[in-house]
Amino acid sequence: MHQPSFRFKKLVLFAALAFCGVRRGYFRFWDPNLTVTFFDVGQGDAALVQFPLGRTMLVDGGGGWTKSDLGTRILFPELTRLGILTLDTLLMSHPDNDHARGFLGIIDNLRVKELWLHQAWNVSPKRPLLEEIQTKYSQKKGKILWLDRTLSQTISGVNLKVIPLKGDLKSKNDQALILELSFAHCRILFTGDIERESERELSAGSVGKVHLLKIPHHGSYTSSTWKLLKNISPDWAVVSVGRYNTYGHPRKEILSRYRALGIPVFRTDFHGAIRFTVTPKGEVKCESYLGDCGVSRCR
Numbered sequence: 001m002h003q004p005s006f007r008f009k010k011l012v013l014f015a016a017l018a019f020c021g022v023r024r025g026y027f028r029f030w031d032p033n034l035t036v037t038f039f040d041v042g043q044g045d046a047a048l049v050q051f052p053l054g055r056t057m058l059v060d061g062g063g064g065w066t067k068s069d070l071g072t073r074i075l076f077p078e079l080t081r082l083g084i085l086t087l088d089t090l091l092m093s094h095p096d097n098d099h100a101r102g103f104l105g106i107i108d109n110l111r112v113k114e115l116w117l118h119q120a121w122n123v124s125p126k127r128p129l130l131e132e133i134q135t136k137y138s139q140k141k142g143k144i145l146w147l148d149r150t151l152s153q154t155i156s157g158v159n160l161k162v163i164p165l166k167g168d169l170k171s172k173n174d175q176a177l178i179l180e181l182s183f184a185h186c187r188i189l190f191t192g193d194i195e196r197e198s199e200r201e202l203s204a205g206s207v208g209k210v211h212l213l214k215i216p217h218h219g220s221y222t223s224s225t226w227k228l229l230k231n232i233s234p235d236w237a238v239v240s241v242g243r244y245n246t247y248g249h250p251r252k253e254i255l256s257r258y259r260a261l262g263i264p265v266f267r268t269d270f271h272g273a274i275r276f277t278v279t280p281k282g283e284v285k286c287e288s289y290l291g292d293c294g295v296s297r298c299r
């Protein structure tokens with residue numbers, strides 16, 4: 001009987017490995033693009049940043065105000081589906097339940113190389129949820145980095161910057177960490193739950209044009225001021241909210257503000273998970289659970 005040649009066997013083996021690699025998401029280690037995915041975590045925030053060539057960062061971990069283990073129930077399966085069993089960075093904007101309770105399940109189920117926390121929360125006494133997360137993470141012998149207001153570093157061509165605001169902001173929401181990512185002329189702004197006071201300071205600074213905005217504080221009427229929106233003039237905006245949430249987020253008057261300025265808004269309660277892919281040439285592609293949601297170019 002005719003035996004397959006050694007070369008043919010090698011080809012079959014290579015094809016099988018490549019197929020498994022693509023299925024497991026290993027192709028991301030060759031992917032030159034920056035990808036940001038806003039997960040549908042109900043009333044809360046969780047966004048995955050996939051840097052070019054594979055490094056990963058989860059900005060907030062959802063969680064809501066119930067004891068439901070959302071990190072295990074939603075984020076763990078979503079991340080493993082993308083082939084992510086190790087997170088390089090887990091970053092918390094602020095230790096509210098709807099942004100951080102999911103960290104507990106994430107830390108339980110995945111390897112997390114570094115936990116990034118905002119220096120503003122390194123105070124005594126610590127918030128109980130933050131204590132719980134730190135204790136759990138320490139048991140795994142992970143590395144905690146307290147970010148001060150001057151962080152600026154580059155990962156695979158993407159510049160990360162913590163936007164510095166003064167330390168005496170009154171509301172705890174206003175003390176949320178604001179993170180800016182810049183890549184290929186595109187600027188992406190994560191705003192946690194900041195409100196008017198932080199927005200006023202942000203507008204007074206030199207933030208300038210932003211291409212993709214994570215809408216502050218789930219579209220609450222205390223955020224998304226005219227001044228900020230006119231100042232940063234985003235091409236795209238995403239609001240992370242739970243369907244029929246009791247807060248009435250996003251507020252109608254806030255949505256009409258975005259509409260009046262011609263800024264398209266995508267919402268996780270309607271569009272499901274929303275993914276933005278930015279190429280090294282500054283082309284942006286938006287995809288959601290409902291299908292393609294447009295293309296653009298950063299200028």
Ligand SMILES: [Zn+2]
Nearest residue numbers: 044098193217
């Ligand atoms: Zn929130």
